[in-house]
Amino acid sequence: TTVPWLPVVVVKGRIQDRPAGMPSVESIKELIYSDHSVADQLTGAFRITHDASGVRVMLQANNDHATNDCGLRQQLVALGHAQLSLSLNFDIVAPLAFPYRPVLDHERKFPYIAPAGQ
Numbered sequence: 001t002t003v004p005w006l007p008v009v010v011v012k013g014r015i016q017d018r019p020a021g022m023p024s025v026e027s028i029k030e031l032i033y034s035d036h037s038v039a040d041q042l043t044g045a046f047r048i049t050h051d052a053s054g055v056r057v058m059l060q061a062n063n064d065h066a067t068n069d070c071g072l073r074q075q076l077v078a079l080g081h082a083q084l085s086l087s088l089n090f091d092i093v094a095p096l097a098f099p100y101r102p103v104l105d106h107e108r109k110f111p112y113i114a115p116a117g118q
Contacts, residue, residue, distance in 0.1 A: 022048060022055060023086055025112045031079050032059070038075050041066040042092075047100045049114040058091045060098035067094050 028046060033039045045060040059076075061067050073090055080088045093099075100111070 019050070019113070019116065021086075022050060022113065023057075023084055023088070027084055028057060028112070031076070031083050034083070035075060035079060038072065038079065041069065041072055043095065043098075045098060045100070045110060046112060047114060048112055054089055055086055056089045056091060058093060058098070058100075060101075061092050061094055064094045067092050067097075 043060040047058045
């Protein structure tokens, strides 16, 4: 049989959008979703910033209880050490306290990485 002709599509990734020394958005998503018990407590919304203390990842919790769960923070740190070559600082904030809550729809993407200078 003849192999059918299929069009080839090239999709530009986000690797060029990542500042040096920062984890990729995909690596943080993989970290969050690699453990069901972690993913179940988070909304999936996060913001990556870099400050004097290093790389900081602010995560939006599903509920207020998760913000005070030391076990959740320890799990995130352990997953970060296992999956990434960077040391990450995690801030888990309550759903309504997450300052980067955008209006989401099919036309807008969530800005996971903070702009330079913020």
